[in-house]
Amino acid sequence: MNDLLPIILAIVAVIIVVGGLIPVFLKRRKSTSTYAGPRDANDPADAAPAGGTIVEDAPGTATPAPGTVVEPSDAVLPEIDVPDDAAGLEVVPVETPAPVEGRLNRLRARLVKSNNILGKGLLALLSSDKIDENVWDEVEETLLLADLGTEPTTQLVDSLRDRVKVLGTRDPEHVKALLRDELVKLVDPDMDRSLNVDRKGGHPAIMIVVGVNGVGKTTTVGKLARVLVAEDKDVILGAADTFRAAASHQLATWGQRVGVPTVMSDIDGADPASVAYEAVKAGIEQEVDVVMIDTAGRLQNKVGLMDELGKVKRVVEKLAEVDEVLLVLDATTGQNGLNQAKVFAEVVNITGIVLTKLDGTAKGGIVVAIQKALGVPVKLVGLGEGPDDLAPFEAEAFVDALLN
Numbered sequence: 001m002n003d004l005l006p007i008i009l010a011i012v013a014v015i016i017v018v019g020g021l022i023p024v025f026l027k028r029r030k031s032t033s034t035y036a037g038p039r040d041a042n043d044p045a046d047a048a049p050a051g052g053t054i055v056e057d058a059p060g061t062a063t064p065a066p067g068t069v070v071e072p073s074d075a076v077l078p079e080i081d082v083p084d085d086a087a088g089l090e091v092v093p094v095e096t097p098a099p100v101e102g103r104l105n106r107l108r109a110r111l112v113k114s115n116n117i118l119g120k121g122l123l124a125l126l127s128s129d130k131i132d133e134n135v136w137d138e139v140e141e142t143l144l145l146a147d148l149g150t151e152p153t154t155q156l157v158d159s160l161r162d163r164v165k166v167l168g169t170r171d172p173e174h175v176k177a178l179l180r181d182e183l184v185k186l187v188d189p190d191m192d193r194s195l196n197v198d199r200k201g202g203h204p205a206i207m208i209v210v211g212v213n214g215v216g217k218t219t220t221v222g223k224l225a226r227v228l229v230a231e232d233k234d235v236i237l238g239a240a241d242t243f244r245a246a247a248s249h250q251l252a253t254w255g256q257r258v259g260v261p262t263v264m265s266d267i268d269g270a271d272p273a274s275v276a277y278e279a280v281k282a283g284i285e286q287e288v289d290v291v292m293i294d295t296a297g298r299l300q301n302k303v304g305l306m307d308e309l310g311k312v313k314r315v316v317e318k319l320a321e322v323d324e325v326l327l328v329l330d331a332t333t334g335q336n337g338l339n340q341a342k343v344f345a346e347v348v349n350i351t352g353i354v355l356t357k358l359d360g361t362a363k364g365g366i367v368v369a370i371q372k373a374l375g376v377p378v379k380l381v382g383l384g385e386g387p388d389d390l391a392p393f394e395a396e397a398f399v400d401a402l403l404n
């Protein structure tokens with residue numbers, strides 16, 4: 001028996017060490033071997049140092065207990081390859097995402113369907129035989145009902161009223177052109193809506209996606225991964241929505257469908273900052289173009305939200321600058337969405353808005369109200385539940401869809 005004791009102790013020690021490695025899964029698309037130079041046409045020529053970067057597994061240390069506040073620098077979690085089924089994921093075939101060019105136009109029918117009350121209503125009013133005070137009141141009401149906001153509504157009505165008066169026009173096509181012009185001005189075609197998704201300074205672009213629960217964050221990260229893959233970017237996802245394991249699996253499945261790996265923890269309530277850190281670390285080591293981090297939105301109060309998001313950002317910034325913080329808002333929630341936006345803007349520096357579920361509301365005016373309230377552009381819009389129903393926002397195409 002005494003002879004067996006060292007063997008049993010050795011087996012127990014191995015089980016403990018291996019057990020400690022399981023919680024963070026890095027589901028890899030490509031090998032972690034050396035990249036000797038630029039891999040894509042879109043990689044900068046000096047992206048990889050001569051000889052490349054050798055990616056080694058970090059030394060395994062104990063995994064932070066669920067809910068503990070451990071800065072990832074003291075809790076480096078290892079990268080390990082695990083088969084999809086071992087991570088509890090169904091093995092799904094890899095798809096080719098739809099091209100991004102002209103997507104808003106392709107999804108335009110959805111926008112027209114949900115918002116044509118706005119466009120058609122305005123045009124009907126403005127083409128009436130006599131445009132008197134009552135008509136202007138109704139125009140104002142229609143715009144307010146579409147969630148355009150009080151100030152932009154007054155601005156539009158005043159400006160349109162002046163122009164219609166000066167030109168004395170009743171011609172529907174002419175009135176439509178004036179209305180289009182005023183709406184485009186409000187939506188502001190000059191805002192920079194490009195996404196920061198290029199590697200810089202030898203690091204991937206780092207993107208954090210925030211928003212309250214149910215607005216479509218995870219879905220958006222998944223759809224956006226497809227957009228980036230369609231644009232030939234290498235992407236890693238970080239499932240920092242650790243509130244429930246299902247959210248991480250949902251994200252990993254989105255990634256799998258386009259061959260994008262996901263860094264995740266299988267522990268409910270694991271430290272989100274730790275997962276975010278690991279995702280960025282993996283992104284740097286694997287020299288990807290973009291690391292996208294999904295966060296939780298279920299915090300009960302503003303202080304909790306500030307603490308968690310602040311920590312995720314702070315911890316990630318130990319490794320690389322955060323290039324893009326996208327706030328996801330559900331267009332159907334109207335004023336409520338605006339209030340959420342203001343709370344998030346106090347916590348993190350938002351660089352862009354993703355407006356989801358625009359296919360399910362006649363309140364397209366919220367685009368203007370939100371941009372005005374935050375001074376931040378709407379960069380993407382969600383127009384359905386399908387995997388490619390996310391489109392880069394374009395001011396003119398959006399207004400045209402409202403008016404046609």
Ligand SMILES: Nc1nc2c(ncn2[C@@H]2O[C@H](COP(=O)(O)OP(=O)(O)OP(=O)(O)O)[C@@H](O)[C@H]2O)c(=O)[nH]1
Pocket residue numbers: 211212213214215216217218219220241247296297298356357358359360381382383384385389
């Ligand atoms: N119609 C429509 N539905 C959408 C759109 N975007 C997301 N959804 C749906 O909204 C629901 C919630 O999406 P999730 O991505 O799980 O939302 P979340 O913000 O990550 O939620 P939590 O994980 O609970 O924090 C899902 O049923 C999505 O299919 C959209 O643009 N249009």
